[in-house]
Amino acid sequence: MSLQKQYVKFHNTIKLSRESEAYRDAREKDDSIYKKIKDAFKDEGYEIIRSKILGSMGVHTGIEPLDEDHDIDRGVFITKESSPDNPVDIKKVVKKVLTDHGFKESKIKKPCVTADYKSKPIHIDYVVFREDFNRDVELAVGKEHSNEDNRKWDSSDPEGLSDWLTWKDEQKTSAQREQYYRLVRYLKRWRDHKYSSNKSDRKKVYSIGLAIMLRESMKFSIDTSGVADDNQALIDTITNILDGNYFSLQVIPLLSGIYKYDICVNLPKSPYRDVFNDHGEKIGTTLRNRLNSLLSALKEIRDEDDLNKQCEKLRSEFGDDFNLPDKIEQAKAKGPGVLGISSGA
Amino acid sequence: MFWVFLVELNIQELADHLISQTVKVRIDKNRPSSLISQHTTDGLTYSIRIDLSGDFPWALPNFHLVDRDSFGSCAHVAWGKDEYADICIGSDESFSTNFDSPELVLSESLQKAVDIVSRSLTDPTYNKEELRREFVGVWRFHAQNTQPRGQFLGSLPKLDSMLSIRSVIKGQEFGLGSTLIFNVSNNYPNKNAITHSAKSNKRQSNGKGCFITIVHDELLPPPAPNQSIKNWWRNQLDVFQADKQLELQKLARQNKSKLFYLLLGLNIDGQQALVGIKFESKKRSNAPLSTSYFDDWSAIAFNVDLISKENLLPRSGGDTELATKNICIIGCGSVGGFIADTLASSGVGKLTLCDPDQFKPENLHRHILPASRLYDYKATALAEELLWKYPFLEAKGKTVFLQSLLDNDFLSGFDAIIVATGNVSLERKFNRYLLEHCIQTPIIYTWLEAMSVGGHAIACQQGKPGCLECTYLGLDSFEPELHNNLNFIEAGQEIIKSHAGCGTEFLPYSTVDSRLTATLSSRVAIKVLNNGLQHGIAASWRGDSSQIKSKKIELTHRYYHFEKVGEDIAIQKDCCHACG
Numbered sequence: 008m009s010l011q012k013q014y015v016k017f018h019n020t021i022k023l024s025r026e027s028e029a030y031r032d033a034r035e036k037d038d039s040i041y042k043k044i045k046d047a048f049k050d051e052g053y054e055i056i057r058s059k060i061l062g063s064m065g066v067h068t069g070i071e072p073l074d075e076d077h078d079i080d081r082g083v084f085i086t087k088e089s090s091p092d093n094p095v096d097i098k099k100v101v102k103k104v105l106t107d108h109g110f111k112e113s114k115i116k117k118p119c120v121t122a123d124y125k126s127k128p129i130h131i132d133y134v135v136f137r138e139d140f141n142r143d144v145e146l147a148v149g150k151e152h153s154n155e156d157n158r159k160w161d162s163s164d165p166e167g168l169s170d171w172l173t174w175k176d177e178q179k180t181s182a183q184r185e186q187y188y189r190l191v192r193y194l195k196r197w198r199d200h201k202y203s204s205n206k207s208d209r210k211k212v213y214s215i216g217l218a219i220m221l222r223e224s225m226k227f228s229i230d231t232s233g234v235a236d237d238n239q240a241l242i243d244t245i246t247n248i249l250d251g252n253y254f255s256l257q258v259i260p261l262l263s264g265i266y267k268y269d270i271c272v273n274l275p276k277s278p279y280r281d282v283f284n285d286h287g288e289k290i291g292t293t294l295r296n297r298l299n300s301l302l303s304a305l306k307e308i309r310d311e312d313d314l315n316k317q318c319e320k321l322r323s324e325f326g327d328d329f330n331l332p333d334k335i336e337q338a339k340a341k342g343p344g345v346l347g348i349s350s351g352a
Numbered sequence: 353m354f355w356v357f358l359v360e361l362n363i364q365e366l367a368d369h370l371i372s373q374t375v376k377v378r379i380d381k382n383r384p385s386s387l388i389s390q391h392t393t394d395g396l397t398y399s400i401r402i403d404l405s406g407d408f409p410w411a412l413p414n415f416h417l418v419d420r421d422s423f424g425s426c427a428h429v430a431w432g433k434d435e436y437a438d439i440c441i442g443s444d445e446s447f448s449t450n451f452d453s454p455e456l457v458l459s460e461s462l463q464k465a466v467d468i469v470s471r472s473l474t475d476p477t478y479n480k481e482e483l484r485r486e487f488v489g490v491w492r493f494h495a496q497n498t499q500p501r502g503q504f505l506g507s508l509p510k511l512d513s514m515l516s517i518r519s520v521i522k523g524q525e526f527g528l529g530s531t532l533i534f535n536v537s538n539n540y541p542n543k544n545a546i547t548h549s550a551k552s553n554k555r556q557s558n559g560k561g562c563f564i565t566i567v568h569d570e571l572l573p574p575p576a577p578n579q580s581i582k583n584w585w586r587n588q589l590d591v592f593q594a595d596k597q598l599e600l601q602k603l604a605r606q607n608k609s610k611l612f613y614l615l616l617g618l619n620i621d622g623q624q625a626l627v628g629i630k631f632e633s634k635k636r637s638n639a640p641l642s643t644s645y646f647d648d649w650s651a652i653a654f655n656v657d658l659i660s661k662e663n664l665l666p667r668s669g670g671d672t673e674l675a676t677k678n679i680c681i682i683g684c685g686s687v688g689g690f691i692a693d694t695l696a697s698s699g700v701g702k703l704t705l706c707d708p709d710q711f712k713p714e715n716l717h718r719h720i721l722p723a724s725r726l727y728d729y730k731a732t733a734l735a736e737e738l739l740w741k742y743p744f745l746e747a748k749g750k751t752v753f754l755q756s757l758l759d760n761d762f763l764s765g766f767d768a769i770i771v772a773t774g775n776v777s778l779e780r781k782f783n784r785y786l787l788e789h790c791i792q793t794p795i796i797y798t799w800l801e802a803m804s805v806g807g808h809a810i811a812c813q814q815g816k817p818g819c820l821e822c823t824y825l826g827l828d829s830f831e832p833e834l835h836n837n838l839n840f841i842e843a844g845q846e847i848i849k850s851h852a853g854c855g856t857e858f859l860p861y862s863t864v865d866s867r868l869t870a871t872l873s874s875r876v877a878i879k880v881l882n883n884g885l886q887h888g889i890a891a892s893w894r895g896d897s898s899q900i901k902s903k904k905i906e907l908t909h910r911y912y913h914f915e916k917v918g919e920d921i922a923i924q925k926d927c928c929h930a931c932g
């Protein structure tokens with residue numbers, strides 16, 4: 008039993024995908040709501056081009072939340088010709104569908120329409136985009152009662168961001184991509200565990216911010232045969248994050264001898280904004296300190312020979328879902344029952 | 353004219369260069385593209401004619417010892433008609449020549465010729481040993497091209513003995529039918545081309561003959577340039593010990609004929625060799641095995657090839673240690689067919705070939721079987737073709753499915769089993785059977801991947817760490833999966849093509865891919881046969897990915913980072929439930 012195997016077991020425990028059984032309710036809700044939105048848009052004359060699963064479910068980095076709701080993140084793309092001039096108009100249609108469908112606290116936020124399901128722990132975010140002939144995409148921005156200055160169709164590239172987060176056309180092997188997805192999931196669960204006593208701050212350590220930092224700082228650790236070493240990849244990548252330009256020392260507190268950090272992580276695609284724009288100063292210092300602690304722990308784990316001790320330390324970083332090693336079980340082939348082959352003789 | 357002028361100019365420049373190196377040299381008056389150099393060693397003076405052909409300096413000059421006959425036996429110096437007295441400094445293929453500096457090519461190659469001649473002329477012990485070492489080569493100069501070669505089938509007898517001789521096949525100037533056959537026995541199987549020809553009823557009994565062994569210490573140097581073969585044989589007879597002479601005299605008295613073939617078995621540097629003398633007499637005379645019966649006979653030399661496992665396997669690249677090995681190949685498709693041929697060629701003694709399929713037209717361009725075998729069963733046809741091709745092989749074909757081979761006694765009877773079915777599920781089932789029944793025969797599994805991406809072979813043995821199941825453990829999951837973790841193509845992608853719908857599916861790969869995979873597997877198999885297995889191993893070859901990338905097929909991390917070209921890697925995984 009190797010440490011890597013324990014990492015992978017942990018990953019399989021926390022991993023949440025759209026196909027997961029645990030996500031079934033959310034998936035079914037999403038499917039039925041989207042069907043109603045399609046009907047509602049059709050009635051209003053909004054021509055849907057396509058829709059896309061956004062958020063972590065769309066980029067293979069979803070995790071089982073700790074005491075929180077399952078998220079539904081969906082983007083609906085309509086033609087520019089059929090779109091209303093006022094982006095809030097179409098968001099109101101979405102809000103009505105959600106309200107009629109049994110969601111509570113349906114609200115039009117600046118970038119999305121959001122709601123919580125009444126009887127189940129499901130949170131939904133719907134985003135509306137419009138696309139022109141050149142495939143330029145704009146996001147419907149504006150709250151329900153925003154004035155004209157605060158509502159607009161704003162340039163956005165959600166699919167470019169998804170492609171970037173999934174290393175599309177980046178000449179990366181599946182072993183490398185999978186390692187990246189695992190690292191994002193590890194770090195998201197680490198955040199949930201470490202911030203479990205302060206949910207307000209936890210919500211401000213945005214998953215997209217972690218995913219972008221990991222993506223930009225990623226140092227793969229996979230041997231030539233394809234066997235991964237996630238512990239080493241975490242050490243190298245977190246080192247790169249801490250050595251990078253994301254955290255900046257704030258000058259004024261420093262004058263009083265206090266080390267405080269702001270954090271700035273820019274979206275790599277349009278609209279290129281800082282994802283921590285409003286909260287960087289609030290969370291930067293703690294996040295940096297906690298990442299430093301995690302890095303020290305990971306290095307100790309690397310230098311520790313006893314697998315039990317390694318797992319115990321990782322448990323304190325990632326929570327109880329990181330299991331202690333158990334005995335070898337009689338294994339059966341996992342995955343599909345039948346797999347197409349690419350070999351012969 | 354201009355070209356001639358250039359050549360003449362160069363010859364003079366080359367001569368000048370040699371002169372600057374203190375070599376006495378001049379242009380040959382009778383041959384404008386030749387030089388004559390003069391050398392003295394230990395008071396003995398000789399000349400070398402240096403022929404600079406039109407290919408010089410791309411090819412080395414030819415060096416000839418002038419007045420060859422006056423130097424007698426001289427190792428590494430040939431003789432023959434038209435002053436042919438080539439000094440053998442090695443073939444052009446043995447050297448990389450600096451053709452931008454022809455003068456250096458000339459002076460340095462001349463020095464090699466001078467060294468050879470000087471040492472042969474001044475060091476009699478060296479000269480004698482070298483002449484013995486190249487005995488068969490010198491004999492070749494005496495053998496007349498008009499005489500047929502002979503083939504001696506089987507190992508050389510330990511004792512001197514009489515021989516049966518079969519004539520050449522009338523009208524055949526080339527090929528197997530053009531050789532005399534010595535020592536053919538009815539016991540030889542006629543399934544291979546050599547014995548089939550040897551036993552042809554178009555051959556006839558052809559005079560009498562005798563095989564005589566000459567031990568190293570009694571062997572005279574080969575005949576000198578002007579020495580007759582008859583004279584050399586007379587001298588050789590005199591060297592034999594008295595009891596051997598008496599025995600030969602007895603044989604001479606007992607055998608009379610007009611045509612007598614004498615085969616001389618030699619042992620040179622531990623290698624067996626054979627040369628022949630053909631004696632002819634106008635009347636029936638006692639065999640020329642004693643100087644008492646020499647008068648009526650004339651004698652000429654001829655060449656004989658020794659067709660025996662011990663002699664030919666090492667000389668033709670085979671491995672004599674493999675001659676006792678018994679291998680089973682399950683799957684005689686493209687890869688299995690080439691493996692069978694490679695192993696037979698390498699000297700493996702016994703092959704059992706198993707495959708239930710027939711050889712179909714769609715197999716033709718990636719299978720070793722010829723078109724004449726279409727619609728035959730692959731296993732039996734392959735066995736017959738290999739038997740025909742390799743005279744020392746035992747091979748049999750079994751037209752059976754792998755499932756019917758699941759028999760402990762059968763599988764335990766081989767030194768190794770090679771599985772090349774291309775059927776992943778079947779091979780895993782086979783592996784489980786071996787594990788469950790504790791069958792300890794080493795197994796080599798081999799397969800290739802589509803579109804020239806690569807091929808793999810693994811070798812494993814029950815009880816040794818590392819097995820087929822280890823290679824089906826997911827590199828991420830550490831759990832058994834359906835995809836081999838050595839593969840270069842990512843799992844679950846559509847690769848199989850079909851000609852015409854159901855039942856015509858095929859994996860796109862070429863005969864080159866099959867041959868590379870077969871070579872790889874054969875190397876692994878031979879290593880296992882010769883050295884045994886300490887643990888399970890794998891070897892791979894990696895090909896070009898442009899074709900497969902154009903189809904948007906994704907490749908594995910191992911493909912991009914593969915660096916163990918030509919090396920084996922251990923396949924054991926600690927988490928393997930089968931062997932871990």
